[in-house]
Amino acid sequence: MSPRPPLAFALAGTAALIFACGPRPRGDGIAASAAHRARPAESGATKSPSLSSSLDVRIAGGVRFDFRVANAGRGKVEVRFPNGQTHDIAVLDSLGQEVWRWSAGRLFTQALQNRVLHTNDTLAFDERWSAAPPGRYVAVATLASRNFPIEQRAEFVVP
DSSP states (O other), rough: OOOOOOOOHHHHHHHHHHHHHHHOTTTTTHHHHHHHHHHEEEEEEOOOOOEEEEEEEEEEEEEEEEEEEESSSSSEEEEEESSOEEEEEEEETEEEEEEEEEETTTTOOOEEEEEEEEETEEEEEEEEEOOOSSSEEEEEEEEOSSSSEEEEEEEEEOO
């Protein structure tokens, strides 16, 4: 019968094995990370995407919402959506409680979709809330994009 190693020795061996097989940083660790962050900016025109948005609210035959998202940058922008819903509009009362939502009760496809916006291209969403009771409200329009989530707010009063 062979002697059994002490429990502490077995635990230390297991810990060393786990440490040796664990994940490692790529490159030279901290030095590589710092060098990557300190890389100088490339020369030439910057192509960082720039989307601008606006939300106009009109009271005419109900409440009309005009939500626009435009590519204000120099290059094209690909906007990715996780499903068929591209936008939403919610209306909050003076207490901040949601009283209406455009997407409520609607069904959307479960397919991913992308929209490419070239320079000065615009996504336009025009929606209507027909049964708005009198009061003070805040409309919150959102672009339901994964890579460019945008929110735009506008206050309005229904007489």
